[in-house]
Amino acid sequence: MEQMLALRNDFTSGQERPGLIERIVERQQQVVEALSHVDPFYRYVVEIRTGNVGALTEQHFLADANGASLVHYVQTSDEQYATIRVVPLSAESSWLRPIGGKLSLTPAPDSEHAAALKEFLDYGIRIDSMPGQLIEVTDPTGLSEAGDGLFSIVPVFEESNMPPLELQVRAPEVGVVLRLPLVDVEAANAPRGDGFSMTAKDASGTLTFSFKTRTDGDLRQETFNFRTHPCVGKYPGDVLPAIRFLSLMDGKNEVTLAIRGGRPILRPLAGENETRNQAARLIDFLEDLVLIQEHTHVVVVIPDFETLTEEERAAVGAVAKMLRGEKAEGRWNTFTTDGIDAGDPMFSEPAHITVVVEEPMSLTLEGTDIELDAWMRTVNSGIPDTHSLDEDGNLIVSIAEGTLISEMIEPPSDANAALDAGSK
Secondary structure, three states: OHHHHHHHOOOOOOOOOOOHHHHHHHHHHHHHHHHHHHOOOEEEEEEEEEOOHHHOOHHHHHHHHOOOOEEEEEEOOOOEEEEEEEEEOOOOHHHHOOOEEEEEOOOOOOOHHHHHHHHHHHHOOOEEEEEEEEEEEEOOOOOOOOEEEEEEEOOOOOHHHOOOEEEEEEEOOOEEEEEEEOEEEEEEEOOOOOOEEEEEEOOOOOEEEEEEEEEEOOEEEEEEEEEEOOOOOOOHHHHHHHHHHHHOOEEEEEEEEEEOOOOEOOOOEEEEOOOHHHHHHHHHHHHHHHHHHOOOOOOOOOOOOOOOOHHHHHHHHHHHHHHOOOOEEEEOOEEEEOOOOOOOHHHHOOOOEEEEEEEEEEEEEOOEEEEEEEEEEEEEEEEEEEEEEOOOOOEEEEEEEEEEEEEEEOOOHHHHHHHHHHHO
16 A cells, blocks of 8 residues: 555646556556666566466466566465566576576486486476476576475477478378378477477377487487377367378378478388277268268267267267268167057057158257258158057057168258248
8 A cells, every 4th residue: 555655646736647557557567677677687577467376387387488588476365476577688698697507306216207307308308297406596586496396397399490290191002191280299309319309289189199219329219109189079070180090000001290291201100009990980970970060050069979879879870871862771669649549450450550751850969959951751660569658648659570761852842941031
C-alpha cells in the first residue's frame, strides 16, 4: 500500500491520474529499469503469473529460455509465481560477465538415473529430475544459489535448423511404398564424443520416432526406435498414415529417415515391429470409419477398443460395406411388433417368412447415434420360433435359421425432397 500511495503522490491535483492497472504496470517497469541500470551486461524481464511452478511444462521452460542466459522462478504465493528472465544485452555479455557453475550428478551404479546420465553423455538425451548438487556458482545476478536439488537438463533445439523430414518405407525391388511426414523434430549433440540423438512424431501424435548414433571404437552404431501412443478420440484419417507405416514393418521392408519428398539422409534399416499384426488388423476398421465420416455430419472419432462391443464393430463393417456398394450379411435372431397377435397361425404352423425393411442408414457407436445420408434395404428371412410379450405389450418373436441381407438403395423421392428442404 505504501508503494501505491507513493505512486499516487507523484501526480499533482492538476494532472489526470492513471487507473490502478496503469500504476501497477508503471511501478513494475520502474523496478525492471532499475535492475537494468545496475547491470550493464544483462536486461531483467520480470513477470508475475498465475499458477504453480511445479505445474510448468517443458514448453513453458523452453519458451522462457529463448534468448535468455538465466531464468529464475519464485513461487510468491499459492496462486502466483514470479518469472525473472536475465537477457544478455550483447553477444559479449556471456563471456564478459558469465553466468555458470558446476553441477555434480552422482547416481547410484546400475540405477535408472545412472542409465539416464550415460544416455545424456553419449547422445545428448535429456535428463529429468535427477538428484545432484550445484557447486561453485558464478552468477553476478545473485539469483542462483549452491546446494542440493533435483536437476533436469533439456537441450534447447530450434526446429527451423532442420529441413522438413519424413520416414520412408522401402520394399525390396519396388522402392518407396510409404512416406510418413514428421513434425516436432528435436535433435541434440552429446556433450562428449560424436553422439547425436533426434526425436520426432507423426502429425497425429500416434507414433514417436527416435534415432541415436555414436562411434564405439571402430564401429558406428545407429538405432531406430518407435513408440505408439493411444489413438482413442482422434480422427481416423489423421491416424491412418502412422498405422499403415507400422503395418509395413515386417522385417523385409526397410525404413529410413529422409528429406521430405527427397532422398534418404540415413542408411536404411530393416526391422520388425511387434505391433505390426495389430496395426494391419486396425487399418480396415479405420478405413471404414473414414468412409462413414464422408456420409454424415456427426464427428466420427476412434472409439475405445477395450469397451467397444462386437456388435458395434460389426455394425461399422456392415455400414461401410453397404456404402461401398456391397451387400452385408448377418443373423436375424428376433423382431418386435405390435401388429401380430400371439395367436397368429404362423406360431402354430411355423413357416418360412420374409420381412423387408427400407430405412435411412444409421449406426450407434459408443452411445452416439450416427445418421448417414444414405438409405438401406434389409431382407430378413427365417422361421418364427418362440414368442413373448414385453412390458409395453409388444410381441417379441425369436427366429430360427434367420438370415438378413442389407444393401444401400436409392432414397425415396420424398426423402430427397425433405433433404433438399433441410439444406436450404
